[in-house]
Amino acid sequence: MPLHSPxxxxxxxSSALTLEVVARTAQLKAEGKPVLxxxxxxxxxxxxxxxxEAGKYAIDHGITRYTEGRGTLALRKxxxxxxxxxxxxxxxPEQIIVSCGGKHVITNFMLxxxxxxxxxxxxxxxxxxxxxxxxxxxxxxxxxxxDPAARYLITPAQLEKAITPxxxxxxxxxxxxxxxxLYTRDELTAMLPVILKxxxxxxxxxxxxxxxxxxxxxxxxxxxxxxxxxxxYVSSLSKTYAMTGWRLGYGCGPKxxxxxAAKLQSQMTSSPSAISQHAAIEALSNDQxxxxxxxxxxxxxxxxxxxxxxxxANVEVPKPEGAFYVFPRIDGVWRKxxxxxxxxxxxxxxxxxxxxxxxxxxxxVATLPGxxxxxxxxxxxxxxxxxxxxxxxxxxxxxxLERIG
Numbered sequence: 001m002p003l004h005s006p007x008x009x010x011x012x013x014s015s016a017l018t019l020e021v022v023a024r025t026a027q028l029k030a031e032g033k034p035v036l037x038x039x040x041x042x043x044x045x046x047x048x049x050x051x052x053e054a055g056k057y058a059i060d061h062g063i064t065r066y067t068e069g070r071g072t073l074a075l076r077k078x079x080x081x082x083x084x085x086x087x088x089x090x091x092x093p094e095q096i097i098v099s100c101g102g103k104h105v106i107t108n109f110m111l112x113x114x115x116x117x118x119x120x121x122x123x124x125x126x127x128x129x130x131x132x133x134x135x136x137x138x139x140x141x142x143x144x145x146x147d148p149a150a151r152y153l154i155t156p157a158q159l160e161k162a163i164t165p166x167x168x169x170x171x172x173x174x175x176x177x178x179x180x181x182l183y184t185r186d187e188l189t190a191m192l193p194v195i196l197k198x199x200x201x202x203x204x205x206x207x208x209x210x211x212x213x214x215x216x217x218x219x220x221x222x223x224x225x226x227x228x229x230x231x232x233y234v235s236s237l238s239k240t241y242a243m244t245g246w247r248l249g250y251g252c253g254p255k256x257x258x259x260x261a262a263k264l265q266s267q268m269t270s271s272p273s274a275i276s277q278h279a280a281i282e283a284l285s286n287d288q289x290x291x292x293x294x295x296x297x298x299x300x301x302x303x304x305x306x307x308x309x310x311x312x313a314n315v316e317v318p319k320p321e322g323a324f325y326v327f328p329r330i331d332g333v334w335r336k337x338x339x340x341x342x343x344x345x346x347x348x349x350x351x352x353x354x355x356x357x358x359x360x361x362x363x364x365v366a367t368l369p370g371x372x373x374x375x376x377x378x379x380x381x382x383x384x385x386x387x388x389x390x391x392x393x394x395x396x397x398x399x400x401l402e403r404i405g
């Protein structure tokens with residue numbers, strides 16, 4: 001092997017297909033083209049002023065040094081209080097780890113619980129990083145496909161069929177990115193007997209837990225006494241408080257697993273940013289009106305984008321129940337003619353990446369291909385954008401699909 005060859009673990013992961021779309025979007029914008037972006041995966045709001053001021057206070061008052069590796073006790077207490085207040089979940093500070101973003105929490109938990117060759121059940125569509133994170137820790141993703149008719153959620157029967165003696169983890173993302181649907185308490189209850197037959201951890205990704213619509217309530221596997229000790233709860237401040245650049249996430253679970261994750265983290269990053277941690281205490285502990293207002297605006301945008309996308313011919317899309325995405329299945333535009341029959345091969349569906357490239361080149365609207373989320377039949381549109389951008393962007397996509405159809 002040549003001296004400077006990358007380690008074999010790097011060959012297990014894929015390069016992001018989205019980079020090509022992102023780069024071309026930037027190029028077209030630089031050329032002055034009227035590009036509209038419905039591809040952004042972060043809030044389009046600034047971090048609320050009270051949180052920014054807390055960060056400035058930390059800088060001005062010397063709160064800039066290393067902290068305890070798993071996060072300051074003050075922040076872990078604030079997280080504990082927040083979980084009890086908002087989610088009715090009881091986690092002591094020693095059951096909590098603070099990391100450099102939600103993906104860092106996920107990676108820590110996977111490193112702490114998975115061995116090479118273990119299987120991780122991953123419903124699709126999934127957040128695009130999950131298969132790669134699973135492969136990085138040398139485990140094997142077991143993908144479970146879903147359909148928009150089922151709100152892109154797995155069923156107990158699907159889960160039971162997928163579980164094997166090698167199953168070590170089940171990933172549940174609720175609300176989901178990219179589908180923006182979520183599991184209800186009744187749906188989790190139905191899966192409970194199946195999960196209990198396994199010896200698997202439940203990695204419960206709840207980073208969009210406060211972006212819920214139509215009065216919905218968050219349901220977590222950790223609510224169930226039978227699952228509490230095997231649930232690895234993951235959340236973040238990025239989406240809820242528009243703090244994506246502050247890089248702060250947190251996880252909760254059994255003390256032994258959190259301690260193992262903290263041991264790993266202490267050797268990799270020492271500690272999360274002291275400045276970000278101080279700002280996070282303010283975010284979680286005090287007046288929540290800014291968070292509530294952002295949720296209200298997102299719900300209004302959800303109503304708008306769903307009203308536009310749901311009228312597209314031969315397209316299936318569940319109504320977003322949380323988060324800030326729609327994930328329409330669009331292959332039916334190519335698949336059927338007006339009589340419902342199959343079109344000839346030359347007019348067959350070209351795949352979501354090709355569709356997104358054509359949308360960008362022909363209509364100057366940026367979207368993300370479903371193939372990166374594990375479902376090549378769909379594309380993802382974000383409503384973390386102004387109503388004007390949402391309206392015009394959706395009209396451009398509809399125009400493109402009508403041309404094809």
